[in-house]
Amino acid sequence: MSLRIALLGLLSISGPASGYDLTKRFETSLAHVWQAGHSQIYPELAKMAADELITVEAEGARGRKIYTITSDGRSELHRWLTEYTPTAAPRSEIALQTFLTPLLDTEEAVALVERMKADFEARLQELLALKHPEGKPRYGRYALDLGIRQARMAVEWATDTIADLKESAPPNGDAGHATRAPESPEPS
Amino acid sequence: MSLRIALLGLLSISGPASGYDLTKRFETSLAHVWQAGHSQIYPELAKMAADELITVEAEGARGRKIYTITSDGRSELHRWLTEYTPTAAPRSEIALQTFLTPLLDTEEAVALVERMKADFEARLQELLALKHPEGKPRYGRYALDLGIRQARMAVEWATDTIADLKESAPPNGDAGHATRAPESPEPS
DNA sequence: ACTCTCATGTAATTAGTTACATGATTAC
DNA sequence: GTAATCATGTAACTAATTACATGAGAGT
Structure with a gap:
């Protein structure tokens, strides 16, 4: 349809x-x-x-x-x-990778989210380049605006998620800043 | 796959x-x-x-x-x-409606985006309700976080777009605040 | 006996992807 | 002439939706 x-x-x-x-x-x-x-x-x-x-x-x-x-x-x-009201069929491979991230160990998970972040950033730049190519409003500008916001949000999410992953499993056993209990992973 | x-x-x-x-x-x-x-x-x-x-x-x-x-x-x-790096196949009915919004006259367009906004808000509430149901971190929490940020971003987009639509074609011919030139629509 | 939920499948159709096939026109 | 791009289609396959079909076990 x-x-x-x-x-x-x-x-x-x-x-x-x-x-x-x-x-x-x-x-x-x-x-x-x-x-x-x-x-x-x-x-x-x-x-x-x-x-x-x-x-x-x-x-x-x-x-x-x-x-x-x-x-x-x-x-x-x-x-x-x-x-017609679209039903936003949730079928996103990125969301699926995100969902399954906890199956990886920390380094792998960080690498995955960093890869995603780079993709989101590339997409953001691509969309920004489409903005006002001749300085006038175009058809699709609302869709473009939505896409830009989406990409920006995704970059922020990736940044925060990388930080969270690193924090919840620090690479060395340094206990000098143990002011915050690490979140315990939930096993099956 | x-x-x-x-x-x-x-x-x-x-x-x-x-x-x-x-x-x-x-x-x-x-x-x-x-x-x-x-x-x-x-x-x-x-x-x-x-x-x-x-x-x-x-x-x-x-x-x-x-x-x-x-x-x-x-x-x-x-x-x-x-x-595997997902290619984010762009196929979103909501984005399509957004793209085609300029085909509607202002009232219809505003109604459409307001309907979307209500849906985004409902989705946001639904996702917020899933957060920490028993106060502990869960599998899928990064995906949930991404979904929540996405919904929030979409609500903001809708709010701003409604304002923009109303501004670029005000309902009455009041010229008292014409400090800003209305954006001219681009005909086919 | 009857109904509800559990539980597993198949069939028919629509949507989307990848590969194959062909021919016309333009630029060099 | 030959290569690139223009231009239109079909075929085979995979993914997804909707509808059909069936039967077991549990509760009343």
């Missing part, structure tokens, strides 16, 4: 386009929001045309089909935006 | 269990990290047993099979945690 909505959204925002154009837009503007390759997009466009959410308005060079959103498509899109 | 890892993780953390037990644990401890129903879990366990990542150690009442993780299973799990 959501692929359909993403395609309708792109056609609504930037006008008629071919499957190829839409594939490119998934790689650029939509890249941080929804992913889809051409092998998924072409068949979906055909189904959407069969359902009359879009039509082939023109055929360009070498069989290039230019799709245009129909009023049925627009109302489907509008209905999804105003009536 | 990740379902497999989640199952290995549960078996590693809390010891031998049946498909039914594991399904229950997906509903409780893992609920905010990875989702799977019994119809996905049973066949996967059979495949994992065929691959010798787990074994049937005991059979309980009414055909209940108790699975135990093998050393192959443990090393597979360990390898995934230490070597």
Whole structure:
């Protein structure tokens, strides 16, 4: 369903386009929001045309089909935006690694979270670079803002988690600052 | 692959269990990290047993099979945690709605983001309730911490976005505080 | 006897990924 | 002419959802 909505959204925002154009837009503007390759997009466009959410308005060079959103498509899109509440299906590999972190010993756990932190930082820089490329507000700026905040939050989480991991199992037996009881790990 | 890892993780953390037990644990401890129903879990366990990542150690009442993780299973799990870097496949319906928000007029957009905000707040309360149920640290506490920070960040984002939406298209033509130029929307 | 929860599975469908296949146009 | 990019598709496979199906044991 959501692929359909993403395609309708792109056609609504930037006008008629071919499957190829839409594939490119998934790689650029939509890249941080929804992913889809051409092998998924072409068949979906055909189904959407069969359902009359879009039509082939023109055929360009070498069989290039230019799709245009129909009023049925627009109302489907509008209905999804105003009536549908996403259920945020929790399926995140990062969260899963995070969940399972206590299975590793401290050094490994620290290495894992440090790797994550580096990824979050890279992502943050990438998103910051997208901000106002020509100094004007763009479609997707709220999504971009959300992504930036998310990345920043994740970096902070990683920093704090690394500190916590190091603190709860210090590398040497130095008892000079034992003012805080180490949290005991919970065995199975 | 990740379902497999989640199952290995549960078996590693809390010891031998049946498909039914594991399904229950997906509903409780893992609920905010990875989702799977019994119809996905049973066949996967059979495949994992065929691959010798787990074994049937005991059979309980009414055909209940108790699975135990093998050393192959443990090393597979360990390898995934230490070597595999998740690629955070961006596929979020909430981010998609966010991205498409500018297609709505201001009132509708505000209503949408307010609905999101309510959901984020509910989620935050739900997660906060899971914190230290018996006052002691638990498996999954880093994941829980990440989830809580995420929910809090999302609430803040929603608050700021609602304000921004209202500001860039005020409900009445009051020019008394026009010290700030409204951001011009970018047409298709 | 009946109902509820426990407990395990399969079937059908939809969504998504990876690999295969083909041909047109443009730039060198 | 040849290589790169444009452009569109199909096939095979894996992952996930929804629905169907069945039976055992426990409590009333």
